[in-house]
Amino acid sequence: MKICVASQNPVKIAAAREAFEKVFPESVCDVVALAAPSGVPDQPLGDNETLLGAQNRADYAQGEAQDCDFWVSLEGGIDVVGEQYFTFAWFVIQAADGRISRTRSMTLPLPGKVMQLVREGIELGYAFDQLYELKNSKHSDGAFGIITEGLHTRKSVYFDSLCCALMPFKNTVFQENI
Template identity: 45%
Template sequence: MNRKTLHVVVASTNPVKVKAALGGFEKMFADRTVDVVPLSVPSGVADQPMTDAETLEGALNRVQQARYIYPEADFWVGIEGGVEVMGNELAAFAWIVVRSATGILGKARSGTFFLPPAVAGLVAQGMELGHANDKVFSRHNSKQQGGAIGSLTDQVLDRRQLYEPAVVLALVPFKNQALYAAPAGYALPACPEKE
């Protein structure tokens, strides 16, 4: 059996992001060997992205930077955690972007959860979520471990487990390339106007 190795560059050295990317690729490409290369690159956005759009931009930027620095890979993965105000609460999530050497782009967002006021208040004052989580839960470097979701669930769900399904979702276009290659002239229908 030919197990062609997939060379995947993860645009981060954070072990949580690296393990989530590896796990997602191993699930979606079980017939392949996956070789992951962690690479520290700038996101081009704030250390703590504060909107959905800024978080997605950070993941896209990470992929672009990793591809520029390490062009000989099969795939590049950008994972960016972010928050956004929803009503009077602060929601936390991550965007995952995967690009292939053939130019296909896959994107997905992780599950979303709401931060408790003690953590949200610190983030609103300018503190990065990982540091706010460390302060509230008396942890050290939790963003490279269970993260805020790990602290809030008593490790029933950790940050890697939150991100890995989104990596799988971002890989859907690569497993279904013919379906995602839109025919010429195809356009999504316009959304109806709100009254």
């Protein structure tokens, strides 16, 4: 099974590989990484913009790596409910047979100091790096790992969400609707 991940971020690649291996243990997974443009700002705001970024990345990857069985994209974003800001991600998985699955991750409340930097134009990962004196946190535990003190990490949230996004391709109950 050949899988194209529409990113070169090692956390996204590892989460995708582990999710496919967990959901399809009988398959040998060949994972390739492809830098794919999102077509949205570096820091997507809101549900629609974040989902659009994920969809654009998946479409680009499918156009560029046509010999794959699946194309996977992950796009992190920020949303606001009332006065509270949250981070989350959208996942799009497209299959060679034309099926598409979309899933949204759990959300994580963001501290005001981080959002102040984001409102000044700094991408979320860099805002955390600046405030907590880290380097390239979005390629490691990310906001989830920092705020939950390792209880959840960017990779663990992505892995769980991707496993859910793969269910329409694995669970026969979805095939009744095709």
